[in-house]
Amino acid sequence: MHKRKLFDELELHLKQKQATVITGMRRVGKSTTLKYLLTKITHPNKLYLDLERVENRALFNQNSYTDIERGLQALGLNFDQPAVLALDEIQLVANSTSVIKSLYDTYDIKFLVTGSSSFYLKNHFSESLSGRKQIFEMYPLDFEEFLTFKNEDTSTLKAERFQTFLPIYYDRWKGHYEEFLQFGGFPEVVLANSESAKINYLKDVLNAYIELDIKLLSDFSVSDTLYKLIQLLSTRVGSRIDHSKISSLIGLNRNKIKDYMHLLEYTYLIQVVKPLTGGIDKELSKQPKLYFADTGLLRVAGQVSSGALFENAIANQLARVGNINYFEKSSGTEIDFILDKKKAIEVKETCTAQDLATLSSRAKMLEITDVTLIGRHPNTGNFVNFIWGGSIF
Template sequence: MVYPRKIYPELYSHAQTNLVTVLTGMRRTGKTTLIQQLLADLPNKNSIYLDLQRPDNRELFEQKNYDTIRETFIARGILPDLPMIVALDEMQLAPESPSAIKYLSDHHKIKFIVTGSSSYYLKNLFSESLSGRKKLFELFPLDFGEYLTFKEVQHSPLDWREGQFNNLEYNRLSSYYEDYIRFGGFPQVVLAQSEAEKRDILSDIMSSYVNIDIRSLADFSDERNLYALAKLLAGRVGNRVEYSNLSRLIGLSRPTVTNYVQFFEKTYLIRTIGVYTRSIDREIVKSRKLYFCDTGLANTLSDLSSGAQFENTLFNQLARIRQVQYFALKSGQEIDFVLNDDFAIEAKETPLEADLSYLKRIAATAGVTNVRLVGRRESPKFKNYAWAGSII
């Protein structure tokens, strides 16, 4: 069964235009499933799907005569007298393909739908050859609403920004949210039946990232150092990225560590967020904070604390809504998240009234009017907060 993704309606709409539709995201987030679903749903059935992990498909785009590529499409069953749709999966493996796509799109009006595992690679690959001819969509692991859809659990959006703790929804859905915190939102992981199977899939995703994505997308000589740095970063979820400290701990130069961290972000393993500020102030801390794209993956690399698991999960929930930053002073006072410049959010596993007072005080310092505590569990007496599982 194919479960709907929130990105699909916009993706489907764009797939019916003449522009190149680009879907990017980390390995195993469901890109292949989505483009195969597009080919099944689009009215135009004159289409072909090419997996560029196959050498014979990659070789097709190494040809200098682009008209020969079109002839190959026809030989493989696509009709020459009707509009053509060509889907290319993992196109970063065929670095010569963008110029061919441009030519075939311009001269033969072929519609291309392509996927890849690196936003940086695809944006730069397309920057000149397909400038103005494409739209890039990013696919992430399931958010909690999509997780519930895959679990076939009924749910509906709630206004988590105001009101009291929702006891009914918490009692109904908290066991699902705890599973989501622990194992994350990769579709195969969510659908796996046992914890052992979930852990095996997560390990395999990380192994594929190291052995396939790193080798195909980067010119790094030592994959072991990259993996060691990924493990080190996983243990620092929710903390500021201190490059000098990381360099000392792992035994690599600061520029090398910086390049590795940037590569991790461009290939969707991690996200970093900046400081919220309305003016340059000497009290504001400039370092970026680090989160992983999926808490289950971070748990595979490091034994995350309960609080770190929750904060990382909440970050990913909020990041699907709008821009996320954080606020911090050198004194140590901090707001976990500032959403869209106007909403201060503090993550607490079991919120207390004192936490709300603290948040309001620091938010006033930051110049943010709206505040909200978001909790993981039910607080015995305090109810003026949102349960994190209601952010769907």
């Protein structure tokens, strides 16, 4: 098993009474993580239940908590001793949080829980399990984890994190980074042995996302229409979201489009980047930008340019580092990303000295002096004052 960065934090939380709640998109490795954590429990009084299995859902859907307890005991859980119960994909059982709360308050039981919707877990859990849980978000692999899954030594990669372009370093890792851009960071995609296997797996992930997660959490019953919406959004990566225009193109009510956009965000398919403004009212009046949470999924969802794919990847990479916004004046002057409101970043497939001068000039409008270019390919004119994309993690 390949270890994820999140594992250390999760292992520490095993010692806490609070429920350990892992949320993230389907197939990012939540189930594998749950099983890994169970191996760290030294006593035998532990049980794993996959709620995608109908018999396990039937157990938790019983009206009587006593009958649920009896069922768990029949499966080997002893409530007279400290116990660990791992529940996979709890969003599939509507009353799961009520059951967890009852058992949590009654017995010495540690819950390990996963779910595929941040909206369901953050909001529903906040109401039902206030003070009784801690939520951990899991995403597709970052580039460092990607290399670990490829059994590569990442020590030199760590040494060059956020450093300016170094040709020998680029030559060492460029092949892996290009694969990372093209196919993303889903663990099973990374481990697949052929391009066709990777593409087929990504298509399966997208189909399962639409047919299982979205249908479960919404009234969106027309899969073809939802797929068309996702395809349409894939062509707008890095662009401001115009709900009215999308509504006219897809043939759905504007407010409905906004609702489904929120759902796509809550279920981790997309992330939105808000504009950097002087106040919340101005922020609400300006349109956010859209990015897919995984570049592999972006590619199977629709046609995307090389530059948009790279910008999408950098948006995801920077989001793991800090908070990101974008900046744009009414005149059209724009900065791709503002990191933690203090670093101005421009993304170019090939960076030039003029790009750096332009970025520095634009950043002055925000009184920001810390500016960075992020590039994908070396500059034939030997310009090296930029950070290669593979160094962002």
